[in-house]
Amino acid sequence: MKKETFFNLVQDLQSDCKIILEKKANDYATETDVLSAFKLIASITKDSPNKIFLIECAQKMVRLGELTSGTKQVKNESIEDSFKDFINYLTLWYAYRQEDKC
16 A cells, blocks of 8 residues: 555544544533543443453454454444444543543
């Protein structure tokens, strides 16, 4: 893949991921904390938010493995959607880790 093609793809992917993050924040987060759902799950399960993020990322990795191996039919979520969700979970986890530094 040519550099220009690659970086255009990255730009489009990041744009799509940002739009999804904004929509999901409206659905799942509080007005004051975009990470609130993950923190609440951690509180309910008595686990750390890091463990919750790890579980969410692992779940997406398993899903991607199934979808890209061809052993499972895609019904409600495309492979591209799963990649974007995985990127977004990693982004949210990264933001959580940065929150302590702020």
